[in-house]
Amino acid sequence: MEKIKRTPNRLIHASSPYLLQHAYNPVDWFAWGEEALEKAKREDKLLIVSIGYSACHWCHVMERESFENEEVAHLMNRYFVSIKVDREERPDLDHLYMNAAMIVSQRGGWPLNAIALPDGKPVFAGTYFRKEQWMHILNHFARLYKENKEDLIEIAHRINKGIYQYDEAVLSGNTEHSFKTEDYKSAVNKTLQQIDFLEGGMDKSPKFPMPVIFKFLLQAAFLNKNDKAKKAVTITLTRMYQGGIFDQVGGGFARYSTDEHWLVPHFEKMLYDNAQLVSLYAEAWAFTKKPLYKHCINQTISFVERELKSNSGGYYSALDADSEGEEGKFYVWSYQEIESLLGKDFPWFCAYYGVEPYGNWEGKNILHVQAENDIGFANEWGFTPEEFAKKKEHCLNILLKAREKRIRPSLDHKILTGWNALLLRGYADAARYIKDEKYTRLAISLAEFLNTRAIHENKVKRLLHESKFFPGYLDDYAALSDGFLATYQLTGNEYWLLRAYDIVSWAVNDFFDAESGFFFFTPEYAEKLPNRLKELSDNVIPASNSMIAHLLYDLGCYWGNAEWIERAKKMLQHILNGASSQWPYHANWAMLLGKITHGNVQLIISGRNGQDAFNSFNSLYQPLILPGLVTHAESAIPSFKNRFTNEQETVFYICQGEQCGLPIYTANEALLQISNLIK
Secondary structure, eight states: OOOOOOOOOGGGGOSOHHHHHTTTSSSOEEESSHHHHHHHHHHTOEEEEEEEOTTOHHHHHHIIIIITOHHHHHHHHHHEEEEEEETTTOHHHHHHHHHHHHHHHSOOOSSEEEEEOTTSOEEEEESOOOHHHHHHHHHHHHHHHHHOHHHHHHHHHHHHHHHHHHHHTTOOSOOOOOOOHHHHHHHHHHHHTTBOTTTOSBSSSSBOOOHHHHHHHHHHHHHSOOHHHHHHHHHHHHHHHHSTTBOTTTOOBOSEESSTTSOSEEOOEEHHHHHHHHHHHHHHHHHHOOHHHHHHHHHHHHHHHHHTBOTTSOBOOEEOSEETTEETTTTOBOHHHHHHHHGGGHHHHHHHHTOOTTOSBTTBBOOOOOOSOHHHHHHHTTOOHHHHHHHHHHHHHHHHHHHTTSOOOOEEOOOBHHHHHHHHHHHHHHHHHHOOHHHHHHHHHHHHHHHHHTEEESSSEEEEEETTTEEOOHHHHHHHHHHHHHHHHHHOOHHHHHHHHHHHHHHHHHHBOTTTSSBOSSOTTSOOOSOOOOOOSOOSSOOHHHHHHHHHHHHHHHHTOHHHHHHHHHHHHHHHHHHGGGGGGGHHHHHHHHHHHHTOEEEEEESTTHHHHHHHHHTSOOTTEEEEEEOSTTOSSGGGTTOOOOSSSOEEEEEETTEEOOOBOOHHHHHHHHHHHOO
């Protein structure tokens, strides 16, 4: 449906694609900033803070139902100052009001709609509301603010206190630590209790890809030889790849599945999901050597390169769920359309991908793999496995070319440091485990882009969240340091290891809270909000504090920095004290527990052929090894001192804690000693 032509509101000057989507609403929208806050104080009006993102289907629905409606806009304009926020540009605001929503309604998501006092303190927050609900809420709070302002101020005080306690709840107990392998096994078992062993993923719907949970279970499968953990990972990765959440035609994963079978996604594709899933599938490939996982990596990277890469070298944030005003229209197929495109291949294609005459979703078909395995299916239809693979690729290419003629979903062109850094980790892991030079080039190119564009080097070195606009948040620092660490562990180029250390050092200076022992999400020089929060619980993206804790521990091992290692352990002990009953949402913390209880091992390699040995070790799934390559005597890494040799023979040094063994001269002996050290 074509929108009514209106005079644009002030969002027409915004840079965010999400804000620009609302630039022709009759609502008198403001972007977050002093202009809106001053107006609210001057006119003594409540704030509406409405948060979403450009690819969000339900954000579009609420816009059509409410924000484009003149009657609703009149209410909002008369009694409120209304602010639109892109949650990807301002995750600090998103965290604040999302915590309020969890306190008020125990439910989060987007669109996120909050009502707040003129100073920004929330008095109410929820997600999607139908037009009638939204108007009722607006009238209720407008009347309450006029007649019982003091009551609202008291509500705001209680919610504000709750927001603080919401993040601080895990910060209980002392920080004296004595980590035990039993603690780790308990975390594994409590996580496994919440896994769906029939369909994969968590035992509930909707189902979100939760990469960090399955990275944790993969670690447990390796460290404890836990077959149940391995099964949880393999079922999940296989079912996700076979489902409609994976774009069978063009590659790449949607944000989540609305059902327990991974069939019907909300069709938006986010960079952060695909970045982390490349990394997870790469680790799973290294551990299991299942060809399906390698194929998934190749298809996902092809999608990212084809549809999300900018001319500048960075990667865009997301593709919309909707096109032509309909969710998923770009991705679904009619029975007749596939028949006309594929001809004689149509029967087996329908059987393989679950195509039905009347559709499997709202009259259309979402392609999903029905066959348990390709070899059995090929035999059933009289094809050799090689013939079937070629036929499948041929048919999917026909559909891809046909789909390219459709009107495409809109692209969110923001280039975010943290999400690009997650992709850097994904590309580095793919290159490292698959040993594909193309992926190595992609990883190095992205590392160089981020090193140039994300770091603001003036009198004080700091990161940018988005290269042209916002200062970096803790997740930008954590993800970029980890991405540079991954680049080092791929290439052995010491520059990237030094850069990773630099970034954590900057974060320690600007984000660390000495009182709690954790890191704030915003730097000390950032805009002051009603609450300065800490991000502690892992979600689809791991918590920035858990990422920083890993880096403090790993980089502390490379540098012999006992203060950083101790800081990471104290952070973990706090989590053990306060949040151990919710391990799936502290899975990255549990992975750190695995490192500490089983013992990180440094493997330092030198010699003229050291690069070959370094590359060979890097292709193994060894989650406790911190690889090091010493190529010159003047290394700036403390643990590499006096390890350089220019001899033809490759030399291996194995260190754990402050203890290093004698030099070893064969890779097999090095692996044997490492396996003996892991508890």
